[in-house]
Each structure stands twice: as C-alpha cells, then as structure tokens.
Amino acid sequence: MVDTVWTPYCGPAPAPAEALGRWNGDPALWTVLAAAALAGLVLLRGPARGRYAAAMAVLAVGFVSPLCALSSALFAARTLHHLLLVLAAAPLLALCVARLRRPRLAAATAMQAVVFWAWHAPDLYAQALSHDAVYWLMQVSILGSAVWFWAAVRSARGHAAVAALLAAMLLMGLLGALIVFAGQPLYAPHFASTMAWGVTPMDDQQAAGLIMWAPAAAAYLLVALWRLNGLLKPTDRPAGGAAA
Template sequence: MSALSFAALLLALLAQPADAHGLSNVDPGSLWSYDPWLMAPLYAVGIGFYVGTQRLWRHAGGGRGVSFRQVAAFWAGWLIAALAVTSPLHWLGEQLFAAHMLEHELLMAVAAPLMAFARINGPILWSLPVSFRPAAGRVLNLPILAWPWSFVSHPMSATILHGVALWVWHAPPLYAWALENPAVHRLQHFSFFATALLFWWVLLHGRGRGRSIRVRDGIAVACLFITILHSGVLGALLTVSPRLWIPVQGALAGEFGLSPLEDQQLAGILMWVPMGILYTCAALFFAYRWLTADDGHSRLWLVQHPG
C-alpha cells in the first residue's frame, strides 16, 4: 500500500465506524481521546502565550515584541500538536505503527518548529503579573537553572538530546512498554516534543551572543545534517528489517491491507522520506541565509575599496 492510500484510509476513519478490535460497529466520535496529562501543558502554554501577547501588544503596539507571523505560527503549531494527541490518529497510533510514526512526525517536525519560531518565552514572561516578572527573571538566572540551560541550549547538546530521544524510544522494549503503559506513553510523547522544541528553538534563536547570524546558520546546517543522517538510518533500518521490531504495534495492519511487517516498513518510509524532506528543506533555508548573510557587507566593502 502506498503512503497516499494510507493517508486516504486514515482520513476515512473520521467518517467510518471503528472499534478497538477492528473498523466496525463503533461510533467514530469515540475515537477522539482526551488525556489531561497531555493537554494541560498545552492549555497552560496556549493561555500564557495569548495573555502575554495581548499585554505585550497593548504596551508596545500590535505586531511588536512578537510578530503577527509568529503568532500565526504558534497557533498553527499548537493546533497540530493538540490534534495529534486527541484526534483518531492518536487512537490509531496505538494499533498501527505507521499511524504512530505519523503522529510523532507531526509533533517533532511540524508542531515543534512552528512553536519554536514563535519564540514563546517572551509572551509567557509577559503573561505573569507585573510584580512577578522581575522575580521570575531572577529565578531563571539562578546558577542552578542557568548552568543546565546553558548546557542543553548548546546546538550540539540539543541535537544529541533530540537524537537520543528518537533512538531510545524506538528500542523495541521501550516502545512496547509505551504501548502498554499510559504513563510511559505520555513520557514518550513529551520526550519527542520537548527535545524537538528545544532543537528547533536553538537553531532558530539560540546562542546569539558572541556569534554572528551567519555562524549560527552554519551551525544549524551542520546540526540538521546530523539529524537527517541518523533519523534516515533509523527509518532505513525499520524499512529493510526482515523481522518485526514491536509485534504488538501492528494490531490493525490487516484492516488496511497490510501485514504487520509491511506496516513497520511503511512507518520506516514515513520517517525516512517525509521527515527527511522536511529537515532537508530547513537545512536549505539555513544554508541560503548562511551563504547570503554577508552579501550587503561585501558590496559595501567593494564600494569603499574599488581597487
């Protein structure tokens, strides 16, 4: 089955009855889930971002401090993350490896970069009462918090953490444990999203002091190249493996005309190709900025030194 056929069948789930043992005899509305442990942090961040944005714009003017593009990116990323963990895709992800992979890719490669681009730390700080903001700033600058943040926000650290989360949670024992234990499953989702959010935030905004934008973009290209390489290897291993990594994951594979091994292969392709394309596009964006960042300075130098 092609990825396009799988996507069409997945969309059909919204209109077709299904149950935990097949795709029949159950109200489609029951496929929507709500886990407060996953949604509460999203609600908190969403409310904080909205309140902080309104206060910031009242103080500085609309579009200042946080741009309209950043606000649009934040809410698009927020909605994608919320749908990934509440829509039928989340239910299907517990029964089908390819659906689970698609859910994780939406969190890591779509929602996370959109929310990172929004640079949510500013609006979140502005969401606090005026009297609390100085204290919050002092707390964040305490050595007990500042040193760990300095470590994890280094581009290489963020890249390694993102990669470790990806590989560790695809180890068959841990992956199977996540399917069996709701608390571990929540931790899996949180690990994927939090490390991806950190990774994209560092590439887009991190470590600006003492470095030119050009240097930062060059580092971003290197970090993305590393990520494309190792995630592609993991996707390829899933695709070409002759044995099942997580036998319990393909419970509904037959309903989609797939064997459990074909379901695993489709999951591997989804990691290998679409995720690789998204990360490659991001790398090309940073490479373009890297190669063109100093053009203005170069032209000015040529004007001032024509000989």
C-alpha cells in the first residue's frame, strides 16, 4: 500500500525543535490580511475599531504564527485553530457589524453546526489538508458561519439567544464526545506526524475531542449564563407613582 503524501497549506508537519520558527510567510496571505485590517480601521469608528483590530490579531495568530504549521502535525492544534476562529475572531467580528433586524437565529445555529461537523468528517478533512483551495473553503466557511451565528445571537431576544447558545454547546460537546470515543484514529493526515511529538494518533485525536467537549462547549455555556443573568435582573420602574 502506498502512503499518501499530505501537502497542507501550512506546510509539512514540523518537528518539535523547528516548530517555533515556522512562521507563515505567504505573501498573498499577508497582503489579504493587511488590506482587510487597513479597510476595517479606515471604515470603522469607536469601539468597533478596537474589536476589529483584535479579530485581525486572532486571525494572524491562526494563519501566520507557528500554530499554522503545528496544525499540520497535530489534530489537537488544528482544533485549537478552528476554535480561535469560532470562539474568538467570529464574535469580535460580529460585534463590528450592525445588529440584524430579523435574525434567523435557528438557521444560523444550524448552519454553524453543519459546517463545523462537515469539515471534521475524516474524508472532507483530508481533502482540506491536500488542496489549498479546499483548505481556504474550510476556513472561510467555518469563520463565516460562526460570524453569522454570533451576529444573530447578539441581535436576538434574551431567551432565544440563550436557547441558541445552549444548542451550540450541546452540538459542540457531542462532536467532541464522538471524536473521543471513536475507538480508532480517524484523521489520516496526522497518522504519521504525531509520534515526533510523543503522542499517538489516537491520543492526539482524543485530546482534540476533549478540547471540543469541555472548554469549547463551556464557552457557549458561559455566554448563555451571562445572557440569562441579564434576563433575571429586576427591571427598574420609573420614579413616581400613578396619578390618583
């Protein structure tokens, strides 16, 4: 049997000794990030400008820093990369857009889950680590669906937003649990790259699943509790009593 040679966008899997030096110098990526950052800083005002700058910094960490190369070696690093998009960059970007008048919250919640689950199907994931165009389709669709979700949550009434956040929490946790208890390694691009890091492909996969199952799912729960706290606070009544 001939082993498949994986050619991920972030380059071949690094050894531990070289990982910290593996910054992404792709000029096309740097041009796009710089142009997007400049456009946002010119067009946005007030707090939105700072949030946008923070979102661009998160994207730079994900795509320029050594995390990009590390995600070629470890599925757990790829999971961290995706969660930076979903739980950091996306909500920051959602805070920069106008509130949606009629947020399609159920559709946004379903779309985010479908996109995230689909790209973690082993065959589709392997395609993304074999072709740059598929890789960028994965990144853009994960980020875009998450921005839609967070924008819809931001614009929705409190009880609906809490329900959507709890649904997202359950779906993220379920995917993580399925990956943890799969019983066998699923992600072929990492079969030959984890041992240099002292972990088996199965250990790496279970670590990734646990990251989704616990801290990632908990992030949605924390936001849901924050929104719920706002619903439970007493509303101050206007001063003065009713006229006799």
